Amino acid sequence: MTDPTAGLPDTPALLLDEARMERNISRLARHAESLGVTLRPHLKTAKSVEVARRLTGGTPGPITVSTLAEAEVFFATGHSDILYAVGIAPQKLKRVQALREKGCDLVVILDNAAQAQAVAEASVPAMIEIDSDGHRGGLQAEDPALLQVGRILHDAGCLRGVMTHAGESYTVRGVAAHADFAEQERKAAVTAAENLRGAGLPCPVVSIGSTPTAHAARDLTGVTELRAGVYMFFDLVMAGIDVCTQDDIALSVLTTVIGHQPAKGWTMIDAGWMALSRDRGTATQDVDQGYGIVCDEEGRVLTDYIVVSANQEHGIIAPRAGANPAPLDLPVGTRLRILPNHACATAAQHDRYHLVRQDGGPLEVWPRFNGW
Amino acid sequence: MTDPTAGLPDTPALLLDEARMERNISRLARHAESLGVTLRPHLKTAKSVEVARRLTGGTPGPITVSTLAEAEVFFATGHSDILYAVGIAPQKLKRVQALREKGCDLVVILDNAAQAQAVAEASVPAMIEIDSDGHRGGLQAEDPALLQVGRILHDAGCLRGVMTHAGESYTVRGVAAHADFAEQERKAAVTAAENLRGAGLPCPVVSIGSTPTAHAARDLTGVTELRAGVYMFFDLVMAGIDVCTQDDIALSVLTTVIGHQPAKGWTMIDAGWMALSRDRGTATQDVDQGYGIVCDEEGRVLTDYIVVSANQEHGIIAPRAGANPAPLDLPVGTRLRILPNHACATAAQHDRYHLVRQDGGPLEVWPRFNGW
Numbered sequence: 001m002t003d004p005t006a007g008l009p010d011t012p013a014l015l016l017d018e019a020r021m022e023r024n025i026s027r028l029a030r031h032a033e034s035l036g037v038t039l040r041p042h043l044k045t046a047k048s049v050e051v052a053r054r055l056t057g058g059t060p061g062p063i064t065v066s067t068l069a070e071a072e073v074f075f076a077t078g079h080s081d082i083l084y085a086v087g088i089a090p091q092k093l094k095r096v097q098a099l100r101e102k103g104c105d106l107v108v109i110l111d112n113a114a115q116a117q118a119v120a121e122a123s124v125p126a127m128i129e130i131d132s133d134g135h136r137g138g139l140q141a142e143d144p145a146l147l148q149v150g151r152i153l154h155d156a157g158c159l160r161g162v163m164t165h166a167g168e169s170y171t172v173r174g175v176a177a178h179a180d181f182a183e184q185e186r187k188a189a190v191t192a193a194e195n196l197r198g199a200g201l202p203c204p205v206v207s208i209g210s211t212p213t214a215h216a217a218r219d220l221t222g223v224t225e226l227r228a229g230v231y232m233f234f235d236l237v238m239a240g241i242d243v244c245t246q247d248d249i250a251l252s253v254l255t256t257v258i259g260h261q262p263a264k265g266w267t268m269i270d271a272g273w274m275a276l277s278r279d280r281g282t283a284t285q286d287v288d289q290g291y292g293i294v295c296d297e298e299g300r301v302l303t304d305y306i307v308v309s310a311n312q313e314h315g316i317i318a319p320r321a322g323a324n325p326a327p328l329d330l331p332v333g334t335r336l337r338i339l340p341n342h343a344c345a346t347a348a349q350h351d352r353y354h355l356v357r358q359d360g361g362p363l364e365v366w367p368r369f370n371g372w
Numbered sequence: 373m374t375d376p377t378a379g380l381p382d383t384p385a386l387l388l389d390e391a392r393m394e395r396n397i398s399r400l401a402r403h404a405e406s407l408g409v410t411l412r413p414h415l416k417t418a419k420s421v422e423v424a425r426r427l428t429g430g431t432p433g434p435i436t437v438s439t440l441a442e443a444e445v446f447f448a449t450g451h452s453d454i455l456y457a458v459g460i461a462p463q464k465l466k467r468v469q470a471l472r473e474k475g476c477d478l479v480v481i482l483d484n485a486a487q488a489q490a491v492a493e494a495s496v497p498a499m500i501e502i503d504s505d506g507h508r509g510g511l512q513a514e515d516p517a518l519l520q521v522g523r524i525l526h527d528a529g530c531l532r533g534v535m536t537h538a539g540e541s542y543t544v545r546g547v548a549a550h551a552d553f554a555e556q557e558r559k560a561a562v563t564a565a566e567n568l569r570g571a572g573l574p575c576p577v578v579s580i581g582s583t584p585t586a587h588a589a590r591d592l593t594g595v596t597e598l599r600a601g602v603y604m605f606f607d608l609v610m611a612g613i614d615v616c617t618q619d620d621i622a623l624s625v626l627t628t629v630i631g632h633q634p635a636k637g638w639t640m641i642d643a644g645w646m647a648l649s650r651d652r653g654t655a656t657q658d659v660d661q662g663y664g665i666v667c668d669e670e671g672r673v674l675t676d677y678i679v680v681s682a683n684q685e686h687g688i689i690a691p692r693a694g695a696n697p698a699p700l701d702l703p704v705g706t707r708l709r710i711l712p713n714h715a716c717a718t719a720a721q722h723d724r725y726h727l728v729r730q731d732g733g734p735l736e737v738w739p740r741f742n743g744w
Contacts, residue, residue: 092382110631259484278650279650313416333461
């Protein structure tokens, strides 16, 4: 067998398993098709032109972004149907207008009259954010302010639709619980759309989604599009709530053993929080994965070993609490992979993906970007 | 008065208060001078050529780095006396040698015989890391392996000295407790150096330091140099253990109000963990500051308001637990500043500093970098 990690970069480095990513992309694409809705992938996790290309077989399709920097990069590389899914700050409308004038159908979101007035004055199309789970922003579907905001947008020709995101779906485990949240998203968004329509305010787009609900949804009557982001890569948080298995996680951090504290059973590595991120998303789950699960260089899990502690450029590997695995015997210089808690946070610590191919093909480097 | 934030950038953005930074730099420079030791600032927090220039009034001096990328950038901009203070992975020695061949006196650290053998074969000078507090890597001063490692390095002409870092000093509060850790660092490093010398292994450099111990140290007999990093900017973690006050914190994240959830008392902002980092370093301190303390646009603290929750690009401002301040009345579009938990982690989320001058002078942009 060819060594799939031949020619690997200096550590720490971010690896992306191409086959797993493509399997994850196909899985949700097929599911969205079976539900009869448009899939509008969220690029906030990937922030990569190459990953965006893989989403739709090379043809740019509808996407979601979390920053105007993403909108600018993806528009420059062929995407012209973009939802900017963070409540608009009025000061940012000039950048939105600049993109729209170049031909980008960039749509913003909002949940209050002050934003709606600013958006109406700027003639920028907007979706109204609906609060379906008390997670953060958004108007309740029955809030009288919905019609007020809808009217402001409609009168300016700016009302594109409604959208919601059940971030609370991350806090429950299993497909049945996620399906309940999907139905909660659907019901809130469809009710809001119907309330707007009942007031004479056309609402063509009804958009819902989060990675757990997108995979669990069974009936999306009244919904027109589905959004999800982290599903391309998956991570331990998603595995911990059964949206995927650990074998689906396409992202890992390559690291090197730099020492040991034998009396403590510690193995020291050169991946700290700068490479892994400070995200401790599994800390509140049934199984706390520390700063990530340890795998060998080829990606096979070293059962019951996790990164228990992280400084800026140092990680400490030890058995998970309560476990008593065989001692590790990893000489200085040994390379390992760490599966991340939260793909969005870990990817954000890196400026490139090192693509790992199952067939041992040449390692490709895909740039990624951050910033606003 | 001129508006010191005129011409501010799109939010979120990282602000650096020039006057506070310069005050922090002077404070530790004076203290090191009074202790009779060389200050070797750690650039892992700043990762900025401009900040490095401010450390020594424009003349490059000795520095510490946490990545070879830092070593390469700072050498290219005039720094030639560099300690790379993360245990060396043998695979990285080629990059170290390449810098040394160009004239950079780059020194590595290590704590085991396997590393020492690799370093000796590469003829790279090294410091032996001493464990003074059980925090992560390093050999005990009395460990027989110290002499074994020292002998390998000495025989190859590579033994530069010993170094230690009391990371545990971050977990205690007050100057007396930090002074105890400084003495613990001093004693461990000096004992290790004497043990090496007693075995006929010259040990010219004795290096200690962390931001808390560097400020609290009162007598550094036997120590030749002091290291510290976050002190240039400070942060809420350092303020929480009394190394500085909140008024010394030079770094903040500029953000904009994008909405409200009035029933919950929430103010929504466009700075989430992508701008603030996932670091929750104050969570285990006497006062938990959430994801940061809220200030107005000019940097005045809004008492008892913190960022209680953060998603990728959203933050939620609310009163701290148990407090009952007057309600905030911040219209959409209001700009705020957030003081960060951990300057190293927050700065790492940004690719530039926006320099804020007290005299209202023009806003300057200083690039910063990440990566390895």
